[in-house]
Amino acid sequence: MRKVVQTMKNPNVQLLTGNAAVATAAKLARPKVIPAYPITPQTLIVETISGMIARGEFDCDFVNVESEHSAMGAAIGASLGGVRTFTATSAHGLLYMGELVWWAGVTRVPIVMPVVNRSLNPWNIWPDHQDSMTFRDAGWIQFYAKNNQEVLDLTLCAFKIAEHHKVWMPVMICLDGFILSHTSAQVEIPTQEEVDEFLPPFKPLAMLDPDDPFAHGSLTDSKGIWEQRMSLIDGFNNARVIIPKVFHEYYEKFGRLSKEMIEIVGDINDANVAIVAIGTLGEEAEQSLEVLNKRGIKAVVIRPRVIRPFPKKELIAALRKVPKLLVIDRAVSFGNAGQLAIEIQAELYANKVDIEFHQIIRGLGGMDVTYMDIASEVGKIM
Amino acid sequence: MDNESEMKDPVLPLGRPTVGSAPGPGTTGDWRTSKPIFFEEQCTKCYQCWLYCPEGTIRVDAKGEYPYIDYVYCKGCGVCVHVCPQDALKMEKE
Numbered sequence: 396m397r398k399v400v401q402t403m404k405n406p407n408v409q410l411l412t413g414n415a416a417v418a419t420a421a422k423l424a425r426p427k428v429i430p431a432y433p434i435t436p437q438t439l440i441v442e443t444i445s446g447m448i449a450r451g452e453f454d455c456d457f458v459n460v461e462s463e464h465s466a467m468g469a470a471i472g473a474s475l476g477g478v479r480t481f482t483a484t485s486a487h488g489l490l491y492m493g494e495l496v497w498w499a500g501v502t503r504v505p506i507v508m509p510v511v512n513r514s515l516n517p518w519n520i521w522p523d524h525q526d527s528m529t530f531r532d533a534g535w536i537q538f539y540a541k542n543n544q545e546v547l548d549l550t551l552c553a554f555k556i557a558e559h560h561k562v563w564m565p566v567m568i569c570l571d572g573f574i575l576s577h578t579s580a581q582v583e584i585p586t587q588e589e590v591d592e593f594l595p596p597f598k599p600l601a602m603l604d605p606d607d608p609f610a611h612g613s614l615t616d617s618k619g620i621w622e623q624r625m626s627l628i629d630g631f632n633n634a635r636v637i638i639p640k641v642f643h644e645y646y647e648k649f650g651r652l653s654k655e656m657i658e659i660v661g662d663i664n665d666a667n668v669a670i671v672a673i674g675t676l677g678e679e680a681e682q683s684l685e686v687l688n689k690r691g692i693k694a695v696v697i698r699p700r701v702i703r704p705f706p707k708k709e710l711i712a713a714l715r716k717v718p719k720l721l722v723i724d725r726a727v728s729f730g731n732a733g734q735l736a737i738e739i740q741a742e743l744y745a746n747k748v749d750i751e752f753h754q755i756i757r758g759l760g761g762m763d764v765t766y767m768d769i770a771s772e773v774g775k776i777m
Numbered sequence: 778m779d780n781e782s783e784m785k786d787p788v789l790p791l792g793r794p795t796v797g798s799a800p801g802p803g804t805t806g807d808w809r810t811s812k813p814i815f816f817e818e819q820c821t822k823c824y825q826c827w828l829y830c831p832e833g834t835i836r837v838d839a840k841g842e843y844p845y846i847d848y849v850y851c852k853g854c855g856v857c858v859h860v861c862p863q864d865a866l867k868m869e870k871e
Contacts, residue, residue, distance in 0.1 A: 502790045503787050503789055503790075560786070561781055561784040561785075562787075563787045563789075564787075600787065600789065601789050601791055608793075609791045609792060609793050610791070610792040610793075611789075611790060611791060611792075612790045613790070613792040615790060619790070622788050623790055625788075626785065626787055626788035629784075629785045629787075630787055633785070636779050636781075637781070
């Protein structure tokens with residue numbers, strides 16, 4: 396990643412919280428309808444955007460809905476009406492809109508929605524990935540960001556990927572609550588002209604039109620459901636190709652992101668152990684590399700920034716080069732294990748990768764996970 | 778499959794309106810087990826049957842004309858027979 400430094404030549408670098416980075420990216424993408432309901436730690440996204448619209452900073456209808464269920468309902472309606480649509484939520488809000496999240500996912504409505512990761516019941520406002528992980532099967536593309544810059548970059552890419560006519564499905568951008576959402580960091584903001592060049596106007600595949608009426612998602616027999624589900628599987632396979640292409644286009648234009656769905660930090664060809672983690676845990680793991688190096692452990696961090704579609708090929712190609720693996724999950728599939736661990740194990744087996752596998756669950760309910768903690772966990776398996 | 782033009786297009790869950798409301802050709806008359814028979818000589822053209830038919834399958838082309846039943850869509854519920862004050866409609870097994 397290019398080093399982001401504000402200079403006289405680069406006045407577009409600002410100190411932004413993760414939530415402000417989301418709001419800024421949303422504004423630059425020029426959505427026409429934003430129905431949203433506030434929930435900690437996402438509230439500042441809604442506040443910032445509604446303020447921008449009230450001040451006339453961009454042309455968009457903000458729908459002040461009474462719940463998340465209505466927010467997603469209105470977003471689906473608006474998107475089918477033929478305009479770019481955006482919303483944002485977190486934790487219980489995501490669960491409450493759950494039925495409509497599935498509607499948008501499996502019936503292909505290209506909405507872009509950041510999910511500010513927050514722990515679920517009992518009441519706790521701090522981060523873990525349980526909320527978004529619960530919806531990894533709902534037919535949404537899922538990104539996990541490691542810092543505020545990546546939040547902005549992934550949000551801009553999300554629109555282009557969701558609206559690609561061979562993909563045409565909604566995207567969740569997951570960012571850890573408070574660690575990103577409420578922490579200020581340097582973010583380089585592209586100009587409106589640059590974003591307009593990168594992101595073309597919304598071109599609907601199908602649009603509700605009284606002169607050419609159709610129903611969306613009406614009663615469907617098993618043959619129709621089968622056809623749509625198979626198409627969704629094809630859509631995710633298409634997304635495996637389109638996502639890296641869009642990331643690469645973004646890189647060519649803005650110098651950030653790479654064409655990979657995973658990021659590798661460290662020398663993978665000379666590593667004794669790989670650490671796999673997503674979101675801010677991935678970036679924290681990067682900080683542990685130096686400590687580990689001093690202890691004579693050559694480690695590498697493999698961080699999927701895309702979880703759906705699951706970047707199987709990239710992960711397996713990387714994991715073939717290391718003898719040991721530690722997967723850190725920030726969520727649990729209760730009755731089994733961490734979701735990342737389960738899915739990586741399946742791929743390791745399917746591809747006959749000979750590797751020593753270790754898994755841990757850390758950071759639930761916002762519990763702090765420092766680079767020293769990660770280093771000590773790696774130390775235990777060496 | 779890296780070539781975008783070779784990728785499959787999404788199948789969207791779009792339903793176009795067709796004649797009749799049921800899946801397939803929409804001929805809901807197939808559902809009937811008995812049907813209303815209309816006797817013109819007893820009818821006073823009060824149009825209660827036309828007003829009450831829940832499916833709109835009793836038609837009146839112009840004021841003063843006799844009503845008639847569209848058997849392609851009539852489900853045979855018998856509401857018309859029940860509301861007719863003149864016994865001008867009777868149910869008959871199919």
